[in-house]
Amino acid sequence: MARTGGRGGPTMKDVAREAGVSQAAVSLVLNDAAGSRVSSETRQRVLEAVDRLGYRVNSAAKSLREGQSRLIGFVGDTVASEPFAGDLVEGAQDQAWVDGHLMLIINTGGDPLIEERAIDSLLSRQVDGIVYASMYNRRLKIPPLLREVPTVVVNGTAEDGSLPSVAPDEYTGGLEATRHLVEHGHERVAFINIAPPESMLPAVVERERGFVDALTEAGLRVDRTLVKYGDGDAVAGHRLATRLLKRKRRPSAIFCGNDRTAWGAYLAAGELGLKVGTDVSVIGFDNMPVIAPHLRPGLTSMELPFAEMGRRGVARLLSGDTDPTVELLHCPLVTRGSVSRPAGPASGTAS
Amino acid sequence: MARTGGRGGPTMKDVAREAGVSQAAVSLVLNDAAGSRVSSETRQRVLEAVDRLGYRVNSAAKSLREGQSRLIGFVGDTVASEPFAGDLVEGAQDQAWVDGHLMLIINTGGDPLIEERAIDSLLSRQVDGIVYASMYNRRLKIPPLLREVPTVVVNGTAEDGSLPSVAPDEYTGGLEATRHLVEHGHERVAFINIAPPESMLPAVVERERGFVDALTEAGLRVDRTLVKYGDGDAVAGHRLATRLLKRKRRPSAIFCGNDRTAWGAYLAAGELGLKVGTDVSVIGFDNMPVIAPHLRPGLTSMELPFAEMGRRGVARLLSGDTDPTVELLHCPLVTRGSVSRPAGPASGTAS
DNA sequence: GCACCGCAGTTAAACGTATAACTCAGCAGG
DNA sequence: CCTGCTGAGTTATACGTTTAACTGCGGTGC
Numbered sequence: 019m020a021r022t023g024g025r026g027g028p029t030m031k032d033v034a035r036e037a038g039v040s041q042a043a044v045s046l047v048l049n050d051a052a053g054s055r056v057s058s059e060t061r062q063r064v065l066e067a068v069d070r071l072g073y074r075v076n077s078a079a080k081s082l083r084e085g086q087s088r089l090i091g092f093v094g095d096t097v098a099s100e101p102f103a104g105d106l107v108e109g110a111q112d113q114a115w116v117d118g119h120l121m122l123i124i125n126t127g128g129d130p131l132i133e134e135r136a137i138d139s140l141l142s143r144q145v146d147g148i149v150y151a152s153m154y155n156r157r158l159k160i161p162p163l164l165r166e167v168p169t170v171v172v173n174g175t176a177e178d179g180s181l182p183s184v185a186p187d188e189y190t191g192g193l194e195a196t197r198h199l200v201e202h203g204h205e206r207v208a209f210i211n212i213a214p215p216e217s218m219l220p221a222v223v224e225r226e227r228g229f230v231d232a233l234t235e236a237g238l239r240v241d242r243t244l245v246k247y248g249d250g251d252a253v254a255g256h257r258l259a260t261r262l263l264k265r266k267r268r269p270s271a272i273f274c275g276n277d278r279t280a281w282g283a284y285l286a287a288g289e290l291g292l293k294v295g296t297d298v299s300v301i302g303f304d305n306m307p308v309i310a311p312h313l314r315p316g317l318t319s320m321e322l323p324f325a326e327m328g329r330r331g332v333a334r335l336l337s338g339d340t341d342p343t344v345e346l347l348h349c350p351l352v353t354r355g356s357v358s359r360p361a362g363p364a365s366g367t368a369s
Numbered sequence: 370m371a372r373t374g375g376r377g378g379p380t381m382k383d384v385a386r387e388a389g390v391s392q393a394a395v396s397l398v399l400n401d402a403a404g405s406r407v408s409s410e411t412r413q414r415v416l417e418a419v420d421r422l423g424y425r426v427n428s429a430a431k432s433l434r435e436g437q438s439r440l441i442g443f444v445g446d447t448v449a450s451e452p453f454a455g456d457l458v459e460g461a462q463d464q465a466w467v468d469g470h471l472m473l474i475i476n477t478g479g480d481p482l483i484e485e486r487a488i489d490s491l492l493s494r495q496v497d498g499i500v501y502a503s504m505y506n507r508r509l510k511i512p513p514l515l516r517e518v519p520t521v522v523v524n525g526t527a528e529d530g531s532l533p534s535v536a537p538d539e540y541t542g543g544l545e546a547t548r549h550l551v552e553h554g555h556e557r558v559a560f561i562n563i564a565p566p567e568s569m570l571p572a573v574v575e576r577e578r579g580f581v582d583a584l585t586e587a588g589l590r591v592d593r594t595l596v597k598y599g600d601g602d603a604v605a606g607h608r609l610a611t612r613l614l615k616r617k618r619r620p621s622a623i624f625c626g627n628d629r630t631a632w633g634a635y636l637a638a639g640e641l642g643l644k645v646g647t648d649v650s651v652i653g654f655d656n657m658p659v660i661a662p663h664l665r666p667g668l669t670s671m672e673l674p675f676a677e678m679g680r681r682g683v684a685r686l687l688s689g690d691t692d693p694t695v696e697l698l699h700c701p702l703v704t705r706g707s708v709s710r711p712a713g714p715a716s717g718t719a720s
Numbered sequence: 721g722c723a724c725c726g727c728a729g730t731t732a733a734a735c736g737t738a739t740a741a742c743t744c745a746g747c748a749g750g
Numbered sequence: 751c752c753t754g755c756t757g758a759g760t761t762a763t764a765c766g767t768t769t770a771a772c773t774g775c776g777g778t779g780c
Binding site for chain 2: 729731
């Protein structure tokens with residue numbers, strides 16, 4: 019109605035005219051300037067005019083003037099491929115929202131060229147910072163452009179250790195998963211890892227280190243023949259678990275490097291007439307919502323703190339925390355029914 | 370180096386000075402203005418200067434001047450809760466990128482208050498349009514603020530039919546899933562839907578309509594006792610499939626309203642000594658990547674076109690297609706090993 | 721010889737905001 | 751009475767672009 023130009027809603031000028039003050043006064047009111055520079059009476063008039071006209075600040079103008087955008091960028095190699103990736107995005111966005119920022123998301127598919135162009139567009143949007151996210155925890159080569167803006171690496175670490183990062187504490191995860199089994203009285207514990215250690219992935223190397231340490235601290239011998247390497251798939255889990263469970267002195271518990279592998283172990287156990295949670299204990303990793311709660315019995319699993327990583331990454335970014343330290347986030351244990359005391363003569367007091 | 374102010378990189382003014390031309394000339398070069406207004410020699414000098422200084426356009430200034438931001442908003446009730454939700458986001462973002470836009474993402478958790486504030490921030494960012502996404506296909510009440518900007522509803526429809534929308538073609542999905550079974554020779558086909566029809570969800574009502582029509586067009590009687598309603602969970606699938614498969618004239622095939630239900634049916638079949646894909650055929654819906662390929666045999670399932678919905682939604686938005694029509698996207702059939710010809714005397718030519 | 725045109729730019733204004741610098745009235749202190 | 755100060759605004763400028771309007775100038779057409 020009482021609008022000057024054509025496109026876009028009313029501006030401060032319109033509000034000013036409506037309230038009978040200067041445009042600057044409107045700005046002062048709306049930004050609650052240091053000290054009460056305007057009388058509460060004028061303030062009232064301005065706010066009424068704002069309401070009446072449905073005025074909304076133009077953030078392009080504001081950003082231009084202020085030199086910052088209250089925008090952050092989220093650059094990921096894949097937003098969707100992994101089913102839990104959404105949590106990372108959601109956690110990051112939630113935190114950004116809480117801190118008064120909006121989040122621009124770009125997924126690059128891992129293509130370095132797209133990645134460079136993505137960061138470039140973010141920079142030209144004057145983002146206040148960038149979350150550089152990997153969909154699985156690994157050491158990342160950092161695109162040079164990222165040096166131009168505050169950046170936090172999430173679910174990964176900078177190859178050269180030059181950027182702050184937030185990653186899951188795989189070691190402690192492996193440690194506590196194994197401890198959980200040991201505390202239930204298991205002494206022959208197998209481990210089906212998700213890839214061979216040569217892969218150098220933290221998820222592989224660190225969880226295994228945790229596994230070994232947990233057994234060692236409990237005074238148990240680490241039987242190398244009980245450690246297997248699959249590819250993280252249910253098929254591999256099935257195959258390797260079968261092999262383990264067919265041994266004459268079979269393990270009483272299996273730590274699986276992820277939930278899909280654990281699922282395979284369930285199938286193997288079933289085929290061999292063994293009940294998971296009774297005849298053999300199983301613990302997983304990832305706590306995938308579409309798998310772990312649906313298995314019978316429910317799968318006890320270590321949860322990867324994706325949402326929390328997203329939140330912490332953004333929180334560090336916006337707090338200006340630029341120390342290139344690696345923040346490791348705890349992987350909580352989610353217990354369901356798949357772990358119990360070992361059955362048979364091996365356990366506790368003689369029956 | 371050759372920079373005027375402090376914050377933020379070099380501006381056009383800096384480039385102009387470096388190249389010995391006016392700032393306007395730089396703009397003309399960089400925007401490849403209609404017709405070659407500048408000599409290729411000057412253009413060269415400018416581009417070199419741009420390179421040398423590492424100039425990058427300030428999009429805040431550009432947006433302010435142009436009145437549009439090349440930004441779109443993505444408002445969803447939950448980005449992560451459903452494992453496939455990421456595909457929706459990814460598809461939308463990919464398409465936005467292709468069309469030269471960046472995407473602001475906000476998840477509201479379904480809270481109408483947050484939703485309103487979210488849309489408000491997007492509007493103040495001058496977004497060129499908004500994708501309003503639901504995480505499951507349903508009829509949505511449209512927040513009034515969305516009327517102020519081009520909007521496309523994705524994975525849902527506007528309650529009052531007032532907005533363009535993109536949704537999965539549930540009916541055809543149900544139709545083709547059932548046809549697939551019928552074409553394999555099944556005549557007694559059961560259906561475990563994911564909720565009772567009273568729920569009014571398109572996924573429930575339309576798939577069932579497709580189921581009925583497919584049987585009818587094949588001249589088969591629809592046996593109402595073979596239609597069951599669960600809650601979409603594996604437990605319900607297990608329970609209902611058990612009941613179905615225990616009947617004396619058991620169905621030779623089960624159409625499951627989603628993959629988790631189908632998983633339950635697998636378990637039920639296993640317990641009853643029936644092999645899926647041999648003794649009983651099963652088809653699912655959703656084609657969940659963490660389930661369908663991992664079941665033994667792999668689960669044949671109808672795929673929900675999430676990524677495609679995201680893409681089409683954005684494409685419509687940016688093409689200025691504002692007809693409030695509902696675009697239904699096909700759900701492709703993904704065949705694995707869970708459907709075959711019915712076993713036993715009931716099938717084909719007498720043994 | 722002169723009006724006219726296209727080329728290759730330049731100058732200047734605008735987009736909507738935040739804020740430094742200013743104005744102006746009223747009042748206190750000396 | 752004059753100075754200085756405070757409160758409540760106003761004026762004017764800058765942020766970095768885009769673009770309409772303008773300027774010179776060398777070449778054409780007649």
